[in-house]
Amino acid sequence: MSGKNTGKLAEIMRRGEVLSTECPSREILKHVTSQWGVLVLVALMEGTHRFSELRRKIGRVSEKMLAQTLQQLERDGFIRRVSYPVVPPHVEYSLTPLGDGIGRQVEGLTDWIEINLPKIIEAQQMQA
Amino acid sequence: MSGKNTGKLAEIMRRGEVLSTECPSREILKHVTSQWGVLVLVALMEGTHRFSELRRKIGRVSEKMLAQTLQQLERDGFIRRVSYPVVPPHVEYSLTPLGDGIGRQVEGLTDWIEINLPKIIEAQQMQA
DNA sequence: CGGAATCCAAGATGATACTG
DNA sequence: CAGTATCATCTTGGATTCCG
Numbered sequence: 331m332s333g334k335n336t337g338k339l340a341e342i343m344r345r346g347e348v349l350s351t352e353c354p355s356r357e358i359l360k361h362v363t364s365q366w367g368v369l370v371l372v373a374l375m376e377g378t379h380r381f382s383e384l385r386r387k388i389g390r391v392s393e394k395m396l397a398q399t400l401q402q403l404e405r406d407g408f409i410r411r412v413s414y415p416v417v418p419p420h421v422e423y424s425l426t427p428l429g430d431g432i433g434r435q436v437e438g439l440t441d442w443i444e445i446n447l448p449k450i451i452e453a454q455q456m457q458a
Numbered sequence: 459m460s461g462k463n464t465g466k467l468a469e470i471m472r473r474g475e476v477l478s479t480e481c482p483s484r485e486i487l488k489h490v491t492s493q494w495g496v497l498v499l500v501a502l503m504e505g506t507h508r509f510s511e512l513r514r515k516i517g518r519v520s521e522k523m524l525a526q527t528l529q530q531l532e533r534d535g536f537i538r539r540v541s542y543p544v545v546p547p548h549v550e551y552s553l554t555p556l557g558d559g560i561g562r563q564v565e566g567l568t569d570w571i572e573i574n575l576p577k578i579i580e581a582q583q584m585q586a
Numbered sequence: 587c588g589g590a591a592t593c594c595a596a597g598a599t600g601a602t603a604c605t606g
Numbered sequence: 607c608a609g610t611a612t613c614a615t616c617t618t619g620g621a622t623t624c625c626g
Contacts, residue, residue: 347575348500348568351517355571358578362571363491365618372476381588389479392620397589407581418587419626428577435570439563440476443483443490447475449556450486453535493598509608520600525609546607547606 361406366391366399368436371425374409375433378424408432489534494519494527496564499553502537503561506552536560 347353361367369388373379379387385396400423403409408429414420425433443450475481489495497516501507507515513524528551531537536557542548553561571578 347572349497349515349517353572354579355568355575358571358575359496359568360493362567363493363496365488368487368491369477387477389477393589394591394621395619398618405582405585407578407584413588417626419589421588426581428574428581431574432567432570435563435567438566439490439560440483440487442560442563443486444475444481446556446559447483447486450535451482453554453556454533456535457533521609522601522611523599526599541608545606547609549608 358406361402362408362432362436364399364402366395367403368440370396370399370403371408371429371433371436372440374423374425374429375437378422381421381423384423403429486534489530490536490560490564492527492530494523495531496568498524498527498531499536499557499561499564500568502551502553502557503565506550509549509551512551531557 348355348359350356362371366388369391370384373384373387381396381400384400385391385393388396391399400409400411404411407426410424410426410429412422412424414422476483476487478484490499494516497519498512501512501515509524509528512528513519513521516524519527528537528539532539535554538552538554538557540550540552542550
């Protein structure tokens with residue numbers, strides 16, 4: 331491929347760490363690309379939401395999975411959870427700056443799929 | 459579709475179809491963001507690979523899951539599978555133009571994670 | 587309302603053995 | 607080499623119930 335340590339370092343920096351089984355990025359990737367993680371991030375790109383708002387917006391997600399996903403993404407520093415000590419409870423979820431960053435990437439992915447959906451479906455049917 | 463609302467159509471086109479529970483894009487998204495789907499796409503962004511090459515490159519993926527993932531992505535039109543009728547068998551996998559398109563998006567996501575990994579880990583530890 | 591806890595069904599994943 | 611088949615297991619996901 332190329333020279334000594336500078337070349338190797340450059341290569342690592344450029345990409346490919348996710349393909350390292352030990353790299354922590356692989357874990358983060360799992361959280362982000364999880365079934366509901368993607369949709370939560372996309373939904374929150376439009377702004378702050380309450381728990382039930384997210385549930386309705388995403389659709390067909392159980393309370394359990396939504397709660398679990400939110401906690402996961404909160405631990406990774408992508409989501410900020412603000413709880414107001416009122417009754418009935420009021421909790422708001424929003425993206426941190428970090429969350430907004432990854433949200434853009436995820437949105438890039440989902441937007442691409444939506445835009446190219448016709449081509450994809452066409453490709454699927456070619457083989458059937 | 460009903461035909462009296464251009465505004466609604468515009469909104470749908472802009473984004474948010476993945477948040478529609480019925481939209482086929484949600485299925486595609488699932489394939490692409492699957493545990494191994496992401497890694498396969500990233501790996502293939504570097505060029506054509508054989509089955510065993512992919513397995514080694516991705517690491518810790520069972521034959522079964524790799525085969526299953528490859529078939530899935532092939533059906534979606536993202537991957538081209540070329541089999542040479544020789545013995546021992548020789549099969550090559552590569553990205554279609556469509557696959558390259560989504561590969562770029564996925565790579566954008568993985569690259570972002572790798573670049574921001576320090577920040578993410580820092581954010582995680584802030585809460586611990 | 588926003589969850590936590592529990593139980594249960596279903597699907598994802600893996601290890602192994604086998605085949606063309 | 608590139609899978610397929612089988613079985614065992616582990617994780618997901620959902621429904622339900624209860625609580626602050």
